Amino acid sequence: MLKSTLIAATKAGAAEILRFFNSDFKISNKEGVNNLVTEADYAAEKAILGVIKDSFPDHQILAEESGELIQDSTYKWIIDPIDGTVNFAHGIPLNCVSIGIEHEGEIVMAAVYNPHMNEFYFAEKGKGATLNDKPIKVSEETQAIKACLVTGFPYTYINEPNGPLEMFERFVRKGVPVRRLGSAAIDLCWVAAGRFDGFFEHKLEAWDSAAGYLIVEEAGGKVTDLQGNKFSVYQHKVLATNGKIHDEMVAVINNKKELQ
Numbered sequence: 001m002l003k004s005t006l007i008a009a010t011k012a013g014a015a016e017i018l019r020f021f022n023s024d025f026k027i028s029n030k031e032g033v034n035n036l037v038t039e040a041d042y043a044a045e046k047a048i049l050g051v052i053k054d055s056f057p058d059h060q061i062l063a064e065e066s067g068e069l070i071q072d073s074t075y076k077w078i079i080d081p082i083d084g085t086v087n088f089a090h091g092i093p094l095n096c097v098s099i100g101i102e103h104e105g106e107i108v109m110a111a112v113y114n115p116h117m118n119e120f121y122f123a124e125k126g127k128g129a130t131l132n133d134k135p136i137k138v139s140e141e142t143q144a145i146k147a148c149l150v151t152g153f154p155y156t157y158i159n160e161p162n163g164p165l166e167m168f169e170r171f172v173r174k175g176v177p178v179r180r181l182g183s184a185a186i187d188l189c190w191v192a193a194g195r196f197d198g199f200f201e202h203k204l205e206a207w208d209s210a211a212g213y214l215i216v217e218e219a220g221g222k223v224t225d226l227q228g229n230k231f232s233v234y235q236h237k238v239l240a241t242n243g244k245i246h247d248e249m250v251a252v253i254n255n256k257k258e259l260q
Contacts, residue, residue, distance in 0.1 A: 001055060003124070006099060006111050009051040013081050013097035014115035016044040021116070022091050036085050041065055044081035044097065052077055064207045076102040078233065080207035083112075084183030093117065098185035100210030100233070107233065110211035112185045121189045121215050129192050129218035138221040138242035139194040144171075144249055145259055147197035150179045150187045154203040164202045167253050174259045184238075188212025191240050192219035198241035198249050200226065206233040213240070222246045226253055 020040035027038050045065045052059065060076035061069040077099060082088050084095030093116030101109040112121040121136075123129040129136050141147050149171060153164045171178050179196070181187055185208060187199045192215045210233045213223050222243040223231045228250040231238065241249055251257035 002101065002109060005051060005055040006101060006109055007122070009048045010097050010099055010111040010113045010120070012047040012051050013044040013099075014113045016040055016047050017082060017088070017095065017097065018115050019043075021088065021093070027089050036089050037065060038082070038085060038089055040088065041082045041085060045079065048079055048081055048097070048099065062206060064205070074104045078102060078107075078206050078210040080185065083185040083208060084181075087182045092182070094181050094183050094186060096183060096185050098207065098211045100214060102210070107210055107214045110214040112189050112211050112215065114186060119189075121192065123215040123218035125214065125218070127218070129215045131189075131193055136193045136219050138192060138216070138219050139197050140244065141197040141242060142244045144198070144245045144252060145174060145176060147245055148177050148179070148195075150181060150190065150196045150199045152180060152182070152184055152187065152201040162253075162255060167200065170252055170255070171259060176259065184208040185212045188216050188240055191221055191242070192216045194242070198239070198245055200239045200249070200253060201237070202226075203236045204238055205236070209233050209238055213238075216240045224250070226250070
């Protein structure tokens with residue numbers, strides 16, 4: 001029932017994405033620059049929560065727009081109704097619903113759905129990851145210099161040592177292709193599917209990474225923080241790779257090694 005509810009909730013959110021996409025809808029700005037929220041975000045989240053609460057009214061919720069609902073349950077649904085809202089607001093079809101389910105502090109099930117491309121990613125702890133019900137796995141690339149990477153930048157730039165632009169420059173100056181799609185959940189899923197060899201970002205929230213994190217790991221990849229330490233969805237920095245270039249990526253990202 002957990003899996004069927006997750007799938008139904010994800011599809012309910014995606015239906016709202018499609019209903020509003022490329023139409024007239026209200027857009028407002030949350031704290032910071034270009035931190036958009038649209039009428040569709042609220043509608044998608046409402047549809048998702050409706051499905052979950054019908055089946056599991058006692059479960060905890062952490063959702064981007066409505067915040068946290070704390071209840072006496074070992075289960076928590078971590079929800080981003082539209083990951084890639086800026087893309088969505090500009091009619092760019094790289095956005096998705098992202099939902100991870102946490103049980104006793106561990107992500108155990110996840111779904112990411114980009115309805116524009118009809119790509120439904122799913123993972124269950126210990127059971128692998130799928131794209132449209134077909135198994136997926138990470139790439140076989142063993143050298144970071146030959147990798148195709150993806151990253152993102154905070155809308156409010158964090159002026160810190162070894163920040164996002166410095167890391168980005170370290171790769172692109174060596175000729176490594178580094179893409180920037182605008183949806184961390186899709187970035188993570190595309191690492192899981194072997195399209196990208198690695199993904200790094202400085203400032204993600206739990207709803208950005210919870211689902212994609214499990215999907216990458218269940219596809220055979222590795223996810224840590226930027227220093228290579230154990231990953232938690234409640235910290236902001238993430239490095240996800242096929243596992244084979246992970247240690248090299250950590251070294252380059254932390255300026256301990258020059259890419260070659």
